[in-house]
Amino acid sequence: MIRRRKGLLAAALALATASVLAPVSGTGAQAASGSLRSGNHELVLTTGPTTQSVVVRDVASGASVLAEQQPMQVIVKNGETPTDANGQYASVVLEGTRLVGAGDVRSRNGSVFRFRDSYEAAPGGGFSVTRTVAVVTANAADQGFNSRFTIGAAAPRPLQDYQFLAPGVMYDRNRTVPAGALGSNLNDNYLYFREMRMPLPFVMMHDPGSGLDVSLAHQNPRAASPVDEGSGAWLVNGGITHAALGAQRVPSSKLAIVYPGMEGEKNYVNRGAAWVRRSNPVTVGHTQSYQFRIRAHKTADFGAAVRDSWRYHWDMSNPEITKVPVQQVYRSSVDVLASYQGNWGGAPGLPFSVWMDGNVREVSYQMGFVGQQIPAAYLMLRDGLLNNRPDHATKGRQILDFWAANSSAPSGLPRTWYDVNPPGWRSFYPTYLRIATDGLEGVLKAARFMRGRGTPVASWESYARRFGDWLVANQNADGSYYRSYNLAGTAPDNQAKYNTHNAIPFLMELTAYTGDTRYRTAALRAAEFAWQTVHLPSAYVGGTPDNPNVTDKEAASLALRAFLSAYDHTRDQRWLQAAQRAADFAETWQFAWNYSVASSRPAYAKYGVRGQSVIATGHSAMDTWQSGMLFDFYRLYRATNDNHYLQQARLLANNTKLTTQYPGNPLGYGRDGLVEEAIGLADLRYGGVDLWLPWNSVAHAESLAMLQDTYGNMDIDVLSGNPVPDPTVKRIRNQHSNLCLDDYNAVTTPGAEVRQWTCNGLPVQDWTLTPVGDGYYEVRNGHSDLCLDNKDFATAPGAVVHQWTCNNLPVQHWRLTTTSGVTTLVNRHSGLCLDNYNWGTAPGAEVRQWTCNGLTAQDWSIA
Incomplete structure (x- = not known):
């Protein structure tokens, strides 16, 4: 009992340190004010005519860091015209540990909206606000309304001076995004994004001059809507409960939350218009109720700001992880690959795509990226020999033999896409470095596996060496490689260099396999180039060959893999630092909250967006590609002992498998192992391609196999149950x-x-x-x-x-x-x-x- 009382006393002291209330001051006609402390900051609310109604101060210096003059804001629908009405708090009172600001806002037509904002100290610093907005008087001319809260730096700078994070939507100043992308023009007055597009619903604004970070989040979101969210019309309904988050430059640079959500001045619903708007009705008694969180913090640079703000809001969200039987997922994934192996056009391989009912749609062979012919072949080979499935081994070996015998151009660069009707290499498709390294890493794994069993395959080894020799001979003077090359391997096709780091893991492993240090030297030169051009500016661009050079998920994830490979082969702490930075960006694409989706497909009706990740800027399409990064995040956890990376790995190990059919998880698909390739759910309804591609199953099985081979078990919950001893x-x-x-x-x-x-x-x-x-x-x-x-x-x-x-x-x-x-x-x-x-x-x-x-x-x- 004594120990328990001591624990309660310690907890009370900790709470008192984190949250300190000052009494409300001011009487009669004087302005009233009250303050609330959370961590290193103090929030002050003030009533009456004042320069700033909401101020956040640094406790140590007393300096104001955040400010807002008009905390109560409404946007009223008058026909197709939005009309703003704003106000300051009329009262500030203490209610227990909460500081409450309240007041009315009147529209031009006389509708009255009653605000009540209840502020309290939030765990880990920051301030949580519970807001209600009730319609107390309604004028028929006011057809709908949104409420808004904005806040910015006390000494604001132009919007273009800040660096932003809106996960999955906006990174830095969004310089490398497609035309028309959300956040692509910082001269727009408003940059508002629907929260359903974001893997966590928050925005962060970093000032590189002062190091100040401002973040605004929708806390405990309940995104839902009974209307057609794919419509470009301005729709009004009391059941719309999603929000928008973003930034604006009028009247000064600020962050904003708007409820319900409206998107503009760019949007992904009707790209021909600036705005897509949703509102609640101006009906007496209608009441909005939602929560948001404000936070001020300081970090050394934008990369540190991304890491800190993502982790803070991850902890706020506390993502749900549902345990799945990973062994069954592995078995279903490898078996479905083997089930589709066939011979088309005289060559063995897997179909390029399969309908979700199980019927083959298209047949062509792409060695890596979405086709994943060679990595799939390695997985079948490995599974067949380790698990007494000789048919799997034969099928895998047939594919590997075909590519080793036919893929290399005379220069040594592999050709990466084979058509079966008519048979031949796809002449109009260049060799992308990403696709070539995907494929040849699979060849090297297969060669290493067979040599480890005492039966080396010379043709596979030669195939890998030819590509390695080509990489050594064709490396640019600055250590870089081009994005793509012509089929002959004699000239660049696309001279962008963002993908240079993709070559690092293959070259490092080739040195380990052959003992030839030329490959290691080339890998380290590539790593130095990537350190300068990818790591230092946090520029993760162009990861997918089927997209232009835009900021995307796979660029950050593959940079993690590349820098981690450089670290594992050198133990140079710089590369581990770069791997962590890449991981911090990569995980911001992975959904860590959930919302319900209207869908006839059980996968999404049951699981919503859990396990999905946004693919790239410029749209909100999602997939489960991050499943393939499970091993990398777990390996990073082992290298750093940073428990957050373990939690991210646990999410990837489990949630990314939820929408895969396997025994015990029937989803109505044609075969176990099938999972849909790409989907859209950001409109709160299902829209998808109705296709499985080989990469879907490779992403699941490859990471699980690597965990098994490296650590002795493919279930990280089993692995992490044992403490990781320090070397x-x-x-x-x-x-x-x-x-x-x-x-x-x-x-x-x-x-x-x-x-x-x-x-x-x-x-x-x-x-x-x-x-x-x-x-x-x-x-x-x-x-x-x-x-x-x-x-x-x-x-x-x-x-x-x-x-x-x-x-x-x-x-x-x-x-x-x-x-x-x-x-x-x-x-x-x-x-x-x-x-x-x-x-x-x-x-x-x-x-x-x-x-x-x-x-x-x-x-x-x-x-």
Whole structure:
């Protein structure tokens, strides 16, 4: 009981620190004011004729940071003309821990709208406002109304000086968006966006000069509408409960929430008009009720502002995660891929698209991107050989053999799209770097998998090397690559360089596979270019080949993957920093709230927008592509121990699978494993393409397979149930020789020898042990930064141990088993023990692998 009382007292003290009320001052005709503290800021409300009715101050300095003169605003519908009416609070009172401002606003025609705004301190800082607006007098000339709240910096700057985040809609100043996109013209007076387009309903405005961030969010949103939200008409209905959020430049730069939502001066409903408006009726007794949240904060730059504001509003939303059986999703995803493999036009492959009733729509073969022929083939191959499904393995191998034999142009650049009727390479479609790297990463995975089983496939290895050699030979002087090239690989087709980072993972893995450092050098040059042009300006552009070079989800996600690859292969903290920044932007495209959707399809009637993510700026189409980033976010969590990335990974692991049909989740589709390729739900109704494409299933299965292969389980809820130990630096001493495992001759290049030497405390004898799951560890040398490796994937006693570029393959995984203070190290690939070869006792004694025998030559102390 005493401990509980102490906990309650601590909680009370914490609340008192976060939320402090000052009494309302002023009597009679004087202006009244009251204040409320939340974190480092104080909110002050003032009545009467005053310069600012709402002010947010910095507690430490007393300086005003946010201000609003007219907190009560209505927009009235008079025919097709909007008319504004505004007001200041007539009263400010304390009600418990809340500060309440209230008053009436009268329209030009005499309609009266009664406002009551109840402010309170919000968790984590900021101020939560519960607003009601009631119609107390109505004039028939006023046909509808919206209420609005705006707030901006106390010393506002021109709108063009700020950087913005409206998730899925507006990034920075929206310089790289299509014509007509929301937020594309900062000379517009208003930039209002329907909240249903945003993965979290908030807007943030960052001042790069002062570092001040202002954010405004719709709290506890209940987006709904009984009217046709696809109509461009100005519709009025009391059941419309969605909001719009955005910014405006009149009378000064501010953020705004408008209820119900109206969209303009650009909109995605009727692009030929400036506005699409919705209003509630001006009927006596009609009352609006909604909540919003105001926050002021300071960050170092726009990237930090994006990270901070997204996480703050993520915590406010507390997204619901529904557990799904990921093993069943994996099985259904691989099985549906295998079920569609066939032979068309004399070549094996998967159809380009399938109707949701299960019937094939179109057949052509695209190696990566939405076609995903090669990654799908690898998944079938892997599944067939690991799970005794020989038919899957055969189907995967047939596809891989076809591409390896036919895809490369004489230059070495792969051709990426094959038509089956008539058969031949699609001549008018260039080779996009994104598509080529998607495909060849799949080839490299398949080659590595087969070599790991002792049956390397030379043609696949050669195919991957040809592309790697082409990348080395065709890298620009600044380290970049072009967006696309002609089919011959002899000239650029599109000279944009935003996609340079797509080459990094393939080149890094190719070095790990071959030992050829030319590929690593090219990868690092590409990473340096991407650091300057992608990371530093936070410019994530052009991720999808079927879109122009616009800000989009896949550009940020693929930048995360690329920088994380650079980090994993170098341990340079710069690349981890860049990976985190890319991840912070990538997750802002993923829905972390939900709303109901009118749909005859069970997938959306049941789950709404859960699991969906916006594809790109310029529209509000959605898909489940982020499912394929599950492994990357979990890997980032393991690298940073940042629990937020784990929570994002959990959302991707589960919610992105909700609209996939699998046993136990019937959705009316033709086969288990089907999931719809792209949809529109932002109008609160379903609109979709009615198609499955191979990428849908690859996105699910590939990340799950990578989790299984890397960490020993595809369910991150199982993996994260075990604490992640920090890597530890140890010395590894043999019990027979009393010598230490040593980077012999202090070599730092792949292939460096490992021997035993007199223990001396130098970095050549420092080994970092990093858990990789299932009781296995990566063993990395502190001097060379190379990993203890089973050379050439050997499996026979006497197999050589050396050091190699860390690549997370089974040949570099060692199971540590400790008994009575001594440890054996068993290689995951060979099943052999690390052994003091020939029982040496002199410095320089060899280390190899041998059949585990329990003798002291295989006993090591690790301390």
